[in-house]
Amino acid sequence: MERTAIRRRLTWQVGTVTEVRDETASARTVVLEVPDWPGHLPGQHLDVRLTAEDGYRASRSYSIASAWTGTTIELTVEQVPDGEVSPYLVDVLKVGDPLEVRGPVGGWFVWKPEQEGPIQLIGGGSGVVPLMAMLRAHAANESTQQARLLYSVRKPASVIYVHDLKEVAASEDVEITFAYTREAPPGETRPPARVDAELLKSVTFPPEDQPTVYVCGPTPFVETVADLLVEAGHDPARVRTERFGPTGGPR
Amino acid sequence: MSTVSPGFTGRRRSGDDLPPGQYLTHDFPVLSAGPTPHIQPEHWEFTVANEAGETIRWDWKAFTSLPSEKITKDLHCVTRWSKLGTEWRGVSLDVLLADVETAADFVMVHSYGGYTTNLPLEDLLDGQAWVAYEYDGEPLHPEHGGPARLLVPHLYLWKSAKWVRGMILSDTEDLGFWETAGYHEYGDPWKEQRYAGD
């Protein structure tokens, strides 16, 4: 694994919500203005901290969805039923509210525009968020590295960033495939199913192309996909993963 | 500085027995930087090298013949979940380091797959750390670091390197994988040492 050098003291900063956008029935994008934001690499995340009237606090990590530098950043949050922080970010937080953040964090699950070779992105559910930041950075940098996204999602209505994805997919360097797991849209030839070896073989860069592969999503999704990639011959050192959330059961 | 989040009350699933900023979970989340390495015990080995480069080596059979202990400990992950009372079997680092001649202060831990993490040597001694190979009475699952992982429960879990293959003792402190990527060089959960400079 290659070493990265991003070490800097991180302090809490107060951002202000300037816009909120519904992405799906359960996911929302929050746009923040953070005056002292130092900039970030696509794929990095930040911590959000909420404070109740009585001083009680809760924090969680969220990937940064926006790519551009400057003091405006975007987060996209999928509401976890019964969750502590995500229901607040999706349902309660409104334009004008303050939001404390600390970041950016993480120097491994990142794409650097100067990086050589094709980019293979594979996301499940809200795992598409840091991958979207990479696609946005790819567009902003007018990168000509070939990029492919395989986006596993329950049904058409669960797709986050429908419009933005259409926009990036218009570039001849970017290809997007949706894998519907529960319900496919009319006209889709592949019946609803989870990502498997056959699908990976037909829509992702083969190992010979030496892509850097970024896999992000719920743990069981990431485990399955990363194992399939290694079995298919991808060098584990080029497969980077980010796992959101729990295993879905005790082990 | 205190910035109140309008309308936030919280669910308060964190308890008094948890370090600050942690919440309790009952499942066992998996976090790692790449695919899970699958290492067969017959291909596994563990080495300890001192600062002079003298190396001690155990294969699986020799390692599992060492005196082992049952360990019951709370785990704290920097991503904020804590899991209480987890049960392991492993070999104490006091056993593994007993015959190592060293005056070094620091250790770099190496894993199959290329992961590294750094620790002060004194944090591995006196019953504080193990190389664990069973979880909940079963062989350790590869997702959780099997066949064997380091277990240093008093520090954030990224210090408890999975798929561990060896340690190199050193007079100087170098930084490991996450420590180089912006995480704290020591990682005490009770002091919330999450990121560099905390």
Ligand SMILES: Cc1cc2nc3c(=O)[nH]c(=O)nc-3n(C[C@H](O)[C@H](O)[C@H](O)COP(=O)(O)OP(=O)(O)OC[C@H]3O[C@@H](n4cnc5c(N)ncnc54)[C@H](O)[C@@H]3O)c2cc1C
């Ligand atoms: C590096 C990193 C980046 C992340 N980026 C994003 C992001 O961009 N967008 C995003 O929406 N989330 C992201 N997450 C997940 C996020 O940090 C929270 O875990 C999530 O929002 C749930 O928090 P909560 O407080 O609402 O739920 P909690 O109160 O923590 O949990 C409530 C219940 O839901 C379960 N649960 C927790 N998380 C999940 C989950 N993800 N899926 C299903 N069940 C869950 C818990 O085990 C618990 O039983 C990221 C996590 C990490 C570690």
